[in-house]
Amino acid sequence: DTEVTQTPKHLVMGMTNKKSLKCEQHMGHRAMYWYKQKAKKPPELMFVYSYEKLSINESVPSRFSPECPNSSLLNLHLHALQPEDSALYLCASSETGATANEKLFFGSGTQLSVL
Amino acid sequence: AQSVAQPEDQVNVAEGNPLTVKCTYSVSGNPYLFWYVQYPNRGLQFLLKYITGDNLVKGSYGFEAEFNKSQTSFHLKKPSALVSDSALYFCAVRDPSGAGSYQLTFGKGTKLSVIP
Numbered sequence: 184d185t186e187v188t189q190t191p192k193h194l195v196m197g198m199t200n201k202k203s204l205k206c207e208q209h210m211g212h213r214a215m216y217w218y219k220q221k222a223k224k225p226p227e228l229m230f231v232y233s234y235e236k237l238s239i240n241e242s243v244p245s246r247f248s249p250e251c252p253n254s255s256l257l258n259l260h261l262h263a264l265q266p267e268d269s270a271l272y273l274c275a276s277s278e279t280g281a282t283a284n285e286k287l288f289f290g291s292g293t294q295l296s297v298l
Numbered sequence: 299a300q301s302v303a304q305p306e307d308q309v310n311v312a313e314g315n316p317l318t319v320k321c322t323y324s325v326s327g328n329p330y331l332f333w334y335v336q337y338p339n340r341g342l343q344f345l346l347k348y349i350t351g352d353n354l355v356k357g358s359y360g361f362e363a364e365f366n367k368s369q370t371s372f373h374l375k376k377p378s379a380l381v382s383d384s385a386l387y388f389c390a391v392r393d394p395s396g397a398g399s400y401q402l403t404f405g406k407g408t409k410l411s412v413i414p
Contacts, residue, residue, distance in 0.1 A: 275341075
């Protein structure tokens with residue numbers, strides 16, 4: 184299994200809602216990532232978990248809250264988002280995250296619209 | 299700081315013709331270079347990487363890329379384009395000597411359109 188699975192594929196939420204994005208991989212990877220991608224732009228790194236510990240937070244607003252319950256799962260909790268947060272949210276994984284030559288495996292993303 | 303430039307927003311090529319998608323990079327040390335492809339409404343897929351060794355790297359789906367240190371380039375190539383190659387292509391770089399080896403810096407992307 185070489186897949187990273189993200190749910191839901193699409194999400195529409197109001198600015199007062201609370202929702203969560205989920206990501207799962209069963210490749211035994213120990214590093215997991217959240218990226219944000221605006222249309223026709225490159226992905227922007229948000230968070231990195233390595234061995235289930237938060238390693239990098241790229242100055243992401245607190246309305247985004249990541250969680251890594253175990254080595255296979257990664258969540259992104261959303262609360263009080265703004266319309267400008269509408270984007271494709273991509274999850275990725277790599278073997279350890281500690282080696283610069285590792286390739287990333289990406290999920291298909293969650294297309295988020297904030298109304 | 300590391301950076302990647304993809305000078306072309308869009309590349310059009312006729313089916314069966316060779317294609318090139320350009321990428322130049324800037325890092326303080328020796329770069330680790332990657333190409334990823336993104337199809338509409340999908341995540342990115344790894345195509346190939348250069349770490350060390352042979353300057354010509356072969357990857358998935360018949361793609362290859364040539365690392366040129368003197369020109370700080372890593373252009374993606376394919377001898378014969380297919381319509382199914384139409385997608386958004388991202389070049390990316392990591393500086394393994396940098397403080398954050400997690401940091402994969404992407405170029406802005408090049409949209410490839412293969413015309414039947």
